[in-house]
Amino acid sequence: MSELALEELSALAAIYCEPDACEVLAVSETHGITFRIQISVKELLDTDVLLKLLFHLPVNYPSTLPDISVSSDQLTRAQCVDVKDKLLEQAKKHLSEPMVHDLILWVQQHLKSVMKQSATVCHEKTTLSKGTSAEDGIWMLLLHLDHMRAKAKYVKTVEKWASDLRLTGRLMFMGKIILILLQGDRSNIKEYLILQKTSKVDVDSSGKKCKEKMISVLCETKVQAQQKRFQTFEVKEYPTLDELQKEFETAGLTALFSEFVPPLLK
Known part of the structure; x- marks a missing residue:
């Protein structure tokens, strides 16, 4: 298991140390680390949005991108998928270096713009998704x-x-x-x-x-x-x-x- 991943997880736990804000779900020498971080994003649609971010760091992370899942009671599943896709795009820019904290900061700063873009291209994205599925x-x-x-x-x-x-x-x-x-x-x-x-x-x-x-x-x-x-x-x-x-x-x-x-x- 990557020492970088363990060090990064320790640092994240220190930053997001509120009760239930950071939870380790699994640690394995063969499959890596899975953990959930809960953050609050301010000033989106005049209300705070509580995001639950699930990260799976494979054993060869950060040379391999993490798997990411996004959920929120305030967002639809489609919106959560849009946020996840944007986070994966950002993750590619940080390949081979610890990236989870940077991804969290990014989503805190850009969630509002992602939601606006999601609403604007909703119809186009649905059409594209169907085409991609067929391909x-x-x-x-x-x-x-x-x-x-x-x-x-x-x-x-x-x-x-x-x-x-x-x-x-x-x-x-x-x-x-x-x-x-x-x-x-x-x-x-x-x-x-x-x-x-x-x-x-x-x-x-x-x-x-x-x-x-x-x-x-x-x-x-x-x-x-x-x-x-x-x-x-x-x-x-x-x-x-x-x-x-x-x-x-x-x-x-x-x-x-x-x-x-x-x-x-x-």
Whole structure:
């Protein structure tokens, strides 16, 4: 793990030392550091905007760009994605040097202009996004969840994330098997994964809110021409394995089913 990343995290913790303002979510010798910083941006639309910035610093950071996620109760998901895109543009200017603090300062100084630009080019950006999706292709993600204790709330959260990120697919229940199959732009797929792994989506055995710790990424790949594109996101329960298999077969995903689903029954 990069010594620079550890030193930078220590410095950030000293700067953003208010309760809950800086939280380390994961530290790994093989995957790097994931942490969340919460900042307040003043004088935007006559109100303070509370931004939650999630950074994942890979092991070879800063030679490799960080992954960034942006969320805020005062901004729409589309606006948050615009802010994230601008931050990634700025990050490229600081490649090979510690950059998180510079990115935080930048967003504090430029959030208002980003929002104005976002509103101005909203229609054009939507058109461009559709074109880019067609060019780059649609990606697919298959996840396996071990369990859901607070099922109703969990399902509602997954549906909201899929809607916000314009992802289609299925949340599938068959006996004890729980699968999430998503299709959409690759950047939105990655955004979903960050939300899934870092948000308190369930409750533990004592009823306390907790993050999802028992999730497996079974497959992440580009959707092929012969495979069906789901038009909506639906929650479905299947009484038998055959019914679940038919769902995959109808979508042209027979090989995906055969490779990943039967082993879950063992």
